[in-house]
Amino acid sequence: MTGTGSATAPDPDRRPATSNPFFSASELPYGLPPFARIRHExxxxxxxxxIAEQLAEVAAVGADSEPPTFENTVAALELSGAVLRRVSAVFFNKANADTDEATQELEAEIVPRLAAHEDAVLLDPALFARLETLYEARAELGLxxxxxxxLERHHAARVRAGARxxxxxxxxxxxxxxxxxTLCTDFRRNLRADTAAAALVVDHAEELAGLPDDEIATAAENARALGHDxxxxxxxxxxxxxxxLAALEDPALRERLLTASMGRGGATNGSVAIAVARLxxxxxxxxxxSSHASWQVADQTAGTTDAVAEMFGKLIGPALVHAERxxxxxAEAAGVAEVGAADWQFYxxxxxxxxxxxxxxxxxxxxELEAVLRDGVFHAATLVYGITFAERPDLVAYHPDARVFEVHNADGSPLGLYVGDFHARESKRGGAWMNxxxxxxHLLGQRPVVVNNLNIAKPAAGEPVLLNWSEVTTLFHEFGHALHGLFSDxxxxxxxxxxxxxxxVEFPSQVNEMWAEWPEVLARYARHHRTGEPMPPELPSRLREAERFGEGFDSVEHLAAAVLDWTWHTVPAxxxxxxxxxxxxxxxxLARHGLAHPAIPPRYRTGYFAHVFGGGYAAGYxxxxxxxxxxxxxxxxxxxNGRTVRESGEIFRRELLSRGNSIDPMAAFRAVLGRDPDFGPLLARRGAGPAE
Structure with missing residues (x-):
């Protein structure tokens, strides 16, 4: 439309380049990305x-005519790449939590470019020369x-990356x-497609006998969303x-479900995994x-492949004994000689x-999800650390399912934002994670904004979101990662x-799982979603006892996956x-490590082991x-330890969660416990020693 006194609203995707929301810092609280303005374009x-700006910034640091100092070299490097940080955080969150064809196409294009960019930064010879000078004189710099x-982490990263x-x-x-x-991106993309295609579709509700009514209703809603009205x-x-598998009464359907699960990625990702391992x-x-595992572990707390092998040796035998029991x-319950893999969870x-x-x-x-979140996860964080949460519906997240909460310290001072995105959808990858x-x-003047993603099935409109115990534990686990990010100081x-x-990195999140069954916390959130009646008082103790029955299976399936990862990355090409x-x-x-248990398949097989072939856990599972x-x-x-929960929480936060990688993480552990770690409590937990 044209004419005097009137104007046409600008097309948001045709605004001048300066309107790109990533080109300047967000003005929203805590620097929350302005999702309402962000478009794919x-x-x-x-x-x-x-990429261009950071390369120029790195080149300027390397070309500085002044002798290298911490400020003009190391701190300057930390200040570089602001635009790239902003766009990467938003884009890769979208690629995992709300992808589409355009996002996947751009991901396939941009990931190798970013890999090349990282090499350019890590391998820049002038910059490395300045860092080397500082590193060699580090004892005299007064840092x-x-x-x-x-300084040590920047120098080590470049040596490990091949700067020499x-x-x-x-x-x-x-x-x-x-x-x-490129191959890891292909692996993730193949797996998304294979997982979607492998959904088990049945014609009649009766075939799902054993599932609760609300889960059957959710399966109907899921079928409708997938085009199977x-x-x-x-x-x-x-x-x-x-x-x-724990509830379905039809053994043939259980077999079909497990077969579908284990068959994902076999045809598409086997060759990809081999190529990745070879490279x-x-x-x-x-x-x-000598191997990728050797290179990887050298920069981990384990330190050496021998240390990892020693851990396997300590854990595999007891796990197998426990699983056999x-x-x-x-088998006794089923009245058979042995129980197969598809039937293990059912029996x-x-x-x-x-x-x-x-x-x-x-x-x-x-x-119920809302009670678990507010009266469980959030309440536990208040109990242990004193922090509080207030939902901010005025702040827009990246998807309608994602909710934003403002977090405050015990004294009322602002801490950061927590974004919870709990429901499964076709555009989200499987699993649960924090980013x-x-x-x-403090250098950048930034407080944290963290995200938890889960994949809880969304029920029909108006129905409650009821969780199983595994989903409860997962929510507490992922929130432990969120706390690690929120408490960073x-x-x-x-x-x-x-x-x-x-x-x-998994240590703080695994610790946070303990609060799911802490009596004061459990009593607060475990209430009937309709009547408000508390969970019967005998159930929590039964739940803890029942949880121990299954530790053997859990240990074996996890260790089997870890061994597969380890083998892929230790054998010669x-x-x-x-x-x-x-x-x-x-x-x-699996046979070589004694883990070829016919009824306990690995938690992940190669074709769908995205942690390893599509993510950052290679030789690290x-x-x-x-x-x-x-x-x-x-x-x-x-x-x-004889202290109150609140006192202990303050120590854990101050000495470990707040420190990030600013000190040696194992030194942070020792600052909390006052000693090196002991294997005894884990062996007891896994049924191979005296109870905790």
Whole structure:
């Protein structure tokens, strides 16, 4: 429309480049990204500008005519890349939590470019020369502890990345990194498609006998969303054993469900995994390591592959013994010689009912999502750390399902924002995770904005969201990661929050699971969603007893997955299988470690092991068990140290959660417990020692 006295509203996607919301810091509270303004068209220009700006900033640091100092080199490096930080945080959150075809296409394009950009920053020779000068003189620079840690981490990152290699070796290293990044993106994309296609669709509600009525209604709603009106669909979660296996009465349907789960990615991702493992092995050799695992673990708290092997040796035998005891109990309950993989969870649930008079389905009416969140997760955080939460419906998140909460310290001072995105949808990848939209940093003047994503099925409109116990535990677990980000109190973004070694990062989140069954917390949230009646007083103790029945299975399936990951990343490249030999490779790896249990498949198989072939856990999945050693020891400390919960929480926050990677994480652990970790509490938890 044209004419005097009138104007046409500008098309938001055709505004001048200066209107790109990533080009300047957000003016919203806590720097929350302005999601209401962000369009897909903003991402590519922001990535391009962000990459170009940081390269120019790094070049300027390297070309500085002044002698290197901490401020003009290390701190200047921390200040670089503002636009790239902003766009990356939002884009990769979207790629995981609310993807679409355009996002996936851009992800496939941008990931290898970012890998090349990271190499350009890490391998810049002029910058590395300045860092090397500072590193060699670090004892005379008068740095405080956090500054020294930052200098050491920047220097170590570049040495590990190949800064000391000759140019020809660096050229090959850059090629390898780009190829690996591309293949990992392909793996994730294949898995999303395979998982969606593998949803188990049935024609009649009667086929789902054993599932609670609300889950059947949710399956009907899920089928409708997937284009199967009038039918029922069970979409797959990202791990092997689907929760419905514990309830479905039809053994043939249980078999179909497990087969669908274990078959994902076999045809599409086997060759991708082999290629990734081969390239990682070549890269490790280029960097002077015998394997990718050796290169990876050198920068973790474990330190050496021998330490990881020792951990496997301590845990596998007791786990198998415990699992065999459980399997014998299941076979007795089933009246058979042995129970198969598809039936294990079904008969485990029967045994729990018989031994502990506990029906898992009977718990669900007492575990309504909103109550678990506010009266469980949030209340526990208030009880332990004094922080409080207020929902901010005025702040817009990236999806209508995502809710924003403002978090305050006990004294009322602002802490940060928590975004909760709890429901499954077709545009979200499987699993549960935490990430940061804004990283805490005093240098950048930023308070944290953290996100938790879960995949809880959304019921029909107006129906309550009832959880199973595993989902409750998962929510507490992921919130432990959120607390790690929220409590960060460091100057430099590289050292903030969850930027700790991979085999340490799961430790605080696993500790936070303890509050799910803490009596004062459980009594507050575990109330019937209709009547408000508390969970019957005998159920919590039965629940704890029943939870211990299953520790053997849980340990074996986790250790089996960790062993698969470890084997892929320790064998020489010439011993890796061909595409048609992946199953045999897996079987041999499990057998070699004594974990080829016919009724307990690994928690992840190669084709859907996104942690390893699509994420950052390569040669690091052992970290869940490694961190559990620290977790079990710390849980015992909380229970037995003689202080109040609030006093203990303050110590844990001050000495560990707030420190990020600004000190050696194991030094932070020792600052809390006063000693090195003890394996005893974990072995007791897993049924291989005296009770905690």
């Amino acid at each position: 903003h991402f590519r220009p922001a990535f391009e500008r962000g 405080d502890g956090e500054q020294l840690r930052l 290699l000759v140019p020809e070796q660096q050229r090959r290293l850059r090629e390898l990194n780009a190829e690996i990044a 009038g039918r029922f669909a069970l979409s797959l979660l990202n791990f092997t054993n689907q929760p419905q 990682r092995a070549e890269r490790a050799a280029l960097l002077g390591h 459980e399997g014998a109990a299941l 485990a649930e029967r045994v729990r009912r018989q031994r502990f008079d506990l029906d898992a389905a009977a718990l669900r009416p007492y575990l 940061e939209l804004v990283t805490q940093s 460091v100057r430099y973004p590289l050292l903030a929050g969850t930027e700790v070694p991979r085999d340490f 010439d011993e890796l299988p061909t595409a048609d030999g992946v199953e045999a490779f897996e079987a041999a790896a 052992y970290g869940y068990r490694w961190a559990e050693v620290l977790d079990a020891d710390t849980v015992r400390w909380f229970r037995e």
